[in-house]
Amino acid sequence: xxxxxxxxNSWVQSYGGPQLRTFDKTINISTNVYTNSSNNSAxxxxxxxxxxxxxxxxxxxxxxxxxxxNGYYDGGISSGSIMYPQDIVDTMEDIVRRTVDVIxxxxxxxxxxxxxxxxxxxxxxxxxxxxx
Amino acid sequence: xxxxxxxxxxxxxxxxxxxxxxSKSINIATAVYTNGSAGYNSSTATHNSTQTFSDxxxxxxxxxxxxxxxxxxxxxxxxxxxxxxxxxCVRGTVDRIEAVxxxxxxxxxxxxxxxxxxxxxxxxxx
Numbered sequence: 001x002x003x004x005x006x007x008x009n010s011w012v013q014s015y016g017g018p019q020l021r022t023f024d025k026t027i028n029i030s031t032n033v034y035t036n037s038s039n040n041s042a043x044x045x046x047x048x049x050x051x052x053x054x055x056x057x058x059x060x061x062x063x064x065x066x067x068x069x070n071g072y073y074d075g076g077i078s079s080g081s082i083m084y085p086q087d088i089v090d091t092m093e094d095i096v097r098r099t100v101d102v103i104x105x106x107x108x109x110x111x112x113x114x115x116x117x118x119x120x121x122x123x124x125x126x127x128x129x130x131x132x
Numbered sequence: 133x134x135x136x137x138x139x140x141x142x143x144x145x146x147x148x149x150x151x152x153x154x155s156k157s158i159n160i161a162t163a164v165y166t167n168g169s170a171g172y173n174s175s176t177a178t179h180n181s182t183q184t185f186s187d188x189x190x191x192x193x194x195x196x197x198x199x200x201x202x203x204x205x206x207x208x209x210x211x212x213x214x215x216x217x218x219x220x221c222v223r224g225t226v227d228r229i230e231a232v233x234x235x236x237x238x239x240x241x242x243x244x245x246x247x248x249x250x251x252x253x254x255x256x257x258x
Contacts, residue, residue, distance in 0.1 A: 011218055015219040023226045027235050030237040085139050088139075088199065090146070096221050109158050114163065
């Protein structure tokens, strides 16, 4: 049975899509921020003025549709023509390019709140009458 | 005549070139304590940090043998050789990008240092 461009187009979608949906990575983003430094001695003060806070951020594409790869096969593959092994290689290149592009699209801006300092301390420092 | 060795090498170099284009910068906004000289409502601010995720060093070998074994000149390309090749190279790409997406850490000091110091003296918290 001969291979048809429709077969290739179907396979890049049905075999590429499930692999793309495995993209799921959570990382920890830690920031060093001002914190409380109560109960410090004169010698310890300088080194205890900051602390770190962390938030996990997830990057994933578990809901990716197979049709993301629709049409991503080598242009040399056409109905009635001989398909060469290099056409398969060129198709792999096409879908890796597509994979990188769509994953880049999943890296979106993030926000987090890292309040570590005592609120009461901060308030005492910054009153309604301005900074002390 | 393209041998499997030649085609496997082509697959590695062509896919590797695409993998190395992965580069995305995002902004991470962190809300932190800051100067509040204008009053209570200005007691926090946002620290912005640009973080870049990339794989400029992604090796071609990521795709070694991803090409189906029966894919070479003089041999009929089997269905499974074609679709396994497609699945393999996407899997390798995803795995590699996940691996280079690592934890981050940076400084987000927005408050006046002098203010912070005045609040926390060597005699303890005021």
